[in-house]
Amino acid sequence: MEPKPSIIIKPRKGWQLINFKELIEYKDLFYFLVRRDIKVRYKQTVLGGLWAIIQPFFLMVIFSLFFGALAKVPSEGIPYPIFSYSAMIAWIYFSNTVSGASNSLVSNSSLVSKVYFPRLIVPLSPVVAFLLDFAISFIILFGMMLYFQVYPGVTVLFLPLLVIIMMLLASGVGTFLASLNAKYRDIQYTISFLLQFWMFASPVVYPVSMVPERFQIIYAINPMTGIIEGFRSVLLQTTAFPTRLILISGLVSVCIFIGGAMYFRRTERYFADVI
Amino acid sequence: MSNTIIKVNNISKRYRIGAAEKGGRSFRELIMDGVSAPVRNLIRLRSLTSFTKSNEEDVIWALKDISFQMQEGEVLGIIGRNGAGKSTLLKILSRITEPTSGSIEMHGRVSSLLEVGTGFHPELTGRENIFLNGAVLGMKKWEIEKKFDEIVEFSEVREFIDTPVKRYSSGMQVRLAFAVAAHLEPEILVVDEVLAVGDIAFQKKCMGKMEDIAGGGRTVLVVSHNMALINRLCQRTILLEKGRIVDDGPTHRVIKRYVGSGLSTPAERTWDSIKTAPGNDVVRIRAIRAKNDKGEVAAEFNIQEPVYVEVEFSVLKDGWVLEESLSFYNEAGLLMFVALDNADTAWRNRKRPPGIYRGICKIPANFLNEGTVVITAAITTSPHTLHASALEVISFQVFDPGSGGVRGDYTREWPDVVVRPMFQWNTEYTR
Secondary structure, three states: OOOOOEEEEOOOOOOOOOOHHHHHHOHHHHHHHHHHHHHHHOOOOOOHHHHHHHHHHHHHHHHHHHHHHHOOOOOOOOOHHHHHHHHHHHHHHHHHHHHHHHHHHHHOHHHHHHOOOOOOHHHHHHHHHHHHHHHHHHHHHHHHHHHHOOOOOHHHHHHHHHHHHHHHHHHHHHHHHHHHHHHOOHHHHHHHHHHHHHHHOOOOOOOHHHOOHHHHHHHHHOHHHHHHHHHHHHHHOOOOOOHHHHHHHHHHHHHHHHHHHHHHHHHHHHHHHHO | OOOEEEEEEEEEEEEEOOOOOOOOOOHHHHHHHHHHHHHHHHHHHHHOOOOOHHHOOOEEEEEEEEEEEEEOOOEEEEEOOOOOOHHHHHHHHOOOOOOOEEEEEEEOOEEEEOOOOOOOOOOOEHHHHHHHHHHHOOOOHHHHHHHHHHHHHHHOOHHHOOOEHHHOOHHHHHHHHHHHHHOOOOOEEEEEOOOOOOOHHHHHHHHHHHHHHHHOOOEEEEEOOOHHHHHHHOOEEEEEEOOEEEEEEEHHHHHHHHHHOOOOOOOEEEOOOOOOOOEOOOEEEEEEEEEOOOOOEOOEEEOOOOEEEEEEEEEOOOOEEOEEEEEEEEOOOOEEEEEEHHHOHHHOOOEEOOEEEEEEEEEOOOOEOOEEEEEEEEEEEOOOEEEEEEEEEEEEEEEOOOOEHHHEOOOOOOOOOOEOOOOOOOOOOOO
16 A cells, blocks of 8 residues: 655745646646636637637737837837737736636636636646747748748747747746735736837837947846847847846746746645635 | 544635625726736736735635544544535545645545546547446446446446436436446545435435445544534534634534534524615514524424424514515425415504514424424515515424324334424224
């Protein structure tokens, strides 16, 4: 007979580490939640998974019209549509994940208040589930690459690293906002502003080179700067691989991930009481 | 059998009930309130999770110094009125919320069933929901795969298994959900009144499954208002009242105490002041009680003895034809039958002069089924004037001694029925 697990329940105080052992134990639940999120998202829609393409595509069209054609924002020597679309797919993954994760505890409140499982699973599930949309949105990018004759170089091998940094960042921000939102529902109204502001503070519709030299350092602290600049560099060879920016991004993202997850762990003990 | 599997030491749980918000009176106050609302809201929301000396007025202790132990294989019932802390205790045991102080030691895998179908998603198919719900309840993927056919079989929805559950009837959803839950195999199972679901036939199937689980060496904690269920499943029961354990012992004794102490709906209710008694200026109910053969107020009746329900009322105004009626509900909230006073012709279509009246309705022996009976009383004038009503005002238990009555020598479980009448029955030898 296998030894029975022993559980001690008592009030916890202060900061908690992430319990990876328990997360692994519940990997099946995580898998089914991710599957649910994917399956449910486009249920009862006519266009289904096409929505994953339509959203960044139309934003790209609008931005190309206003920023590219009218405002004549520079685009580092490549056509503005592909310049903005390459950033858009990363940004949309990030913003969907962050808003999905932030609302996840509230939208899964029946789970949180009726069963036990490591709560981190809930906000982490959109981080994985939105990867599918992200992958689908690449189809248009490939089409545009062929059309505009812009191709990736060898550095494209770094793409997975960039995606991982972006997932860490989204997880950190998402878990932090999710635990705040459990108690203060103001968060759900704040998120769209926050994300809009964040988008304009990141090089989505304009190149990093437009930012004045003296602000570059502060600008680089925004981890999305490195990620998006990295995306353009490895996919479209706009600039040399921005090692320094990506290092900063990676570092900040890891810090935000740890901070967010720890804050979440610290506050999770009262989720069921306040949600 | 003597391994201690759960050890609960001095568990307490504190909650904050939201303080009532005051409305502003003048226009200026309203404006000021609006401006300062965010600050007040922040303080209020913060105080939900931080407890300091300065803000203790709206704090309640849902549980206070709860301690008990359970041995392996024991089936423990937890009873008590609404708000006694039963659900909070289950939530702490299933690690959904943390105790404010105290500790619990448990040895074994714990599964909790506080609701049937937690995590069900209407857009997903039955098949997908079995996996999702199974995982939510703590099963591994391979375990669900292994039991999948059994679950589907039990749920009786095989032909719809690939249909989204939003197209299911509510009964089918419940059946599917219970089927998943019934196939959990933890060492420790924590259950909250989930059995009051589905149609009678399915309920019976669930009960059978529960009895299998309880009898199968698993350690089980059950919270229920259904005394008959607790009686059948549990050897030992804990009675909670206002967050404390007031009794812990053999089920029969604890239920008797609960039923007898007036912690549950009592067997007698009287109103001291005629002004607050239910009714209007025509008639008011003074008292309602359940009595036995000897004329004593009783909360427990043998299935083979009659029950007398007495209604005492004051007629205050002349000129009304009045009817007394009693509605009898079982523990599932089902209206079993209604009794009217038409058997007594003395007051039929006769106006009643003011005074005090006492009506007695006799429920014959060998008529009610085992379980809790809850009574609502009313006094009306036909066709539709309601003068006085007292809803769910008294209750009593009917127990089955296990032999005699309509049961005779039949010792197995009696079918799940509403009443258990003993009819006249003559059999002749004809050849």
